[in-house]
Amino acid sequence: GQNIDQPTEMTATEGAIVQINCTYQTSGFNGLFWYQQHAGEAPTFLSYNVLDGLEEKGRFSSFLSRSKGYSYLLLKELQMKDSASYLCAVRGSVSGGYNKLIFGAGTRLAVHP
Amino acid sequence: GAVVSQHPSRVICKSGTSVKIECRSLDFQATTMFWYRQFPKQSLMLMATSNEGSKATYEQGVEKDKFLINHASLTLSTLTVTSAHPEDSSFYICSARDAWTENGYTFGSGTRLTVV
Numbered sequence: 044g045q046n047i048d049q050p051t052e053m054t055a056t057e058g059a060i061v062q063i064n065c066t067y068q069t070s071g072f073n074g075l076f077w078y079q080q081h082a083g084e085a086p087t088f089l090s091y092n093v094l095d096g097l098e099e100k101g102r103f104s105s106f107l108s109r110s111k112g113y114s115y116l117l118l119k120e121l122q123m124k125d126s127a128s129y130l131c132a133v134r135g136s137v138s139g140g141y142n143k144l145i146f147g148a149g150t151r152l153a154v155h156p
Numbered sequence: 157g158a159v160v161s162q163h164p165s166r167v168i169c170k171s172g173t174s175v176k177i178e179c180r181s182l183d184f185q186a187t188t189m190f191w192y193r194q195f196p197k198q199s200l201m202l203m204a205t206s207n208e209g210s211k212a213t214y215e216q217g218v219e220k221d222k223f224l225i226n227h228a229s230l231t232l233s234t235l236t237v238t239s240a241h242p243e244d245s246s247f248y249i250c251s252a253r254d255a256w257t258e259n260g261y262t263f264g265s266g267t268r269l270t271v272v
Binding site for chain 2: 076083084085086088091130142143144145146147148149151
């Protein structure tokens with residue numbers, strides 16, 4: 044089966060750093076994605092990892108360990124506008140010619156002043 | 157960049173009626189379109205994958221006769237919720253595979269369906 048786990052909710056203070064973890068067990072692996080989603084809106088792409096290691100992009104960084112089935116999203120210098128849901132998604136094996144994205148349940152992050 | 161236009165953004169329909177949701181890829185050809193459903197405070201659940209010119213592949217537990225998917229052209233995919241019931245009220249989002257965006261997926265803006 045496919046299983047992607049991430050914490051349901053997190054809170055953090057403006058200006059701080061927060062790490063959102065994601066563990067996965069999927070049939071095949073072809074990359075891991077992080078998305079940000081505000082309520083009632085479509086997800087916005089944040090990062091993509093397919094090889095082990097850290098990918099840094101401004102205030103956001105994402106790490107992947109394929110052997111451990113583990114990833115995290117690191118948000119630095121938190122701002123109030125970072126309050127949103129953060130979705131971990133895994134692209135599995137090509138099935139029938141497709142690369143499906145399977146999403147975790149999402150982590151709702153609340154940033155407080 | 158690649159854009160997927162999804163309409164309508166919101167729709168309210170009576171129980172028992174059908175609703176059609178459209179997703180159009182602008183300026184690129186979407187050979188594959190994914191359809192997701194999202195209930196409040198939950199994540200995106202993949203419903204089906206459609207390929208232009210062929211039958212959609214539905215995920216386990218999704219009724220193909222209730223959620224009709226048509227991908228008749230390289231720029232248009234539609235999802236029709238037939239005989240809608242209140243439990244079908246949800247946020248529906250499409251996503252197209254494309255070669256232009258950094259991560260290869262472009263999402264529509266979503267459709268909020270309310271069945272009364």
